[in-house]
Amino acid sequence: MKPNVEWFRRKLEEHRLSQSGLGRMLDIDKSTMSLLLAGKRKLKLEKAADMARIFGVTVSDVIENMGVRVDGIRPGDTSAPHMLPFEGWIDDSARVHKEGAGKRKRMVDIGVNLEPGSTALQWRTPQTKMDILDGWIVVSGPKREPDDRMIGRGCVVGTKDGDVMLRTIRRGYTAGSHILLGLGIPESTEAEVEWYAPILLMKPASA
Template sequence: MKPNVDWFRRKLEEHRLSQSGLGRMLDIDRSTMSMLLAGKRKLKLEKAADMARILGVTVSDVIENMGIRVDGIKAGDVSAPHLLPFDGWIDDSARVHQEPGGRRKRIDIGVSVEPGATALQFRTPQSNMDVLDGWIVVSGAKREPDDRMVGRGCVVGTKDGEILLRTIRRGYAPGSYNLLRLGSAEPKEAEIEWYAPILLMKPASS
């Protein structure tokens, strides 16, 4: 499915922007912007969120009209709805707050995912992450750190006890990793206790 170029042109006209002007605002060069709109490059979630702000639309609108799935989302068969335990919520600094112990509610995410997966929800109203407020994040089962987590969006448990939603990069010291937060270029260096890869992200209403 290719991007809806006509939709993007209309939105650019409404905001008196050119394609290259939008690219400059997103810190994307002209050739990469052309490849994005031709469906030859993936659009990362943070860029989709920035684009939504600039064009005055929702992140869902951008994703749908890009005709692609955002980096970190995997296609799945929408055949067997799956109930997942609701594990907690994510604040505007992408820190995970776990639900209190006891019986947790379950969420029907509408797709089948791997055993051990859990659901989280962004709660970020009136913040720089408000475009994701209400979105559901599904993470897989917890895994011990390995090379498969590098370059992926994951829920991570650090050795100092934090639980964060981050993209993982290799660190500079042995056993450490750089953890990149959505919408921020400043990494946090940490040792990882466990990680759970992001399987999908979706608006709460879909």
């Protein structure tokens, strides 16, 4: 899907902003803004959140008008109930915390069939820099051993040090390591990946 350029034009007019003016507010240079609106560059999650605040709309509005489906369901799809348990929650640094042992897991209706082994997580970020995502649901596929398919993808990542987080994976500088780029935060680290689970969809909790 391509960005909805007309939607962005209207929002700029409503807020009396130029494309370059919006770019300055987001700390994005003019050429990168042009690439974003042409669908040739991906908008980072934290920039989508900042843009939503500027325009006074939801993050869903920004992401969908950038040409990215946030609910995983195409128009006309049959939305049959498909329940997944919440396996844990995500903090404002995009680290994953498992639900407490013995706690009865809450269930969420994803509304679309996914491959077996998929899991649901939820952002819990009230009154933080990522508060606009508070309550959003992230669904990832089953865990996989590291392979080339994870490169450049947003994933739930488990490192050999025992950390679990949401990151975009790039090739590392040393054998066996990968660069884990912050998904929604300006952070990166180099680590050995033990497993990954590709992010299949994100959706607001109320959707």
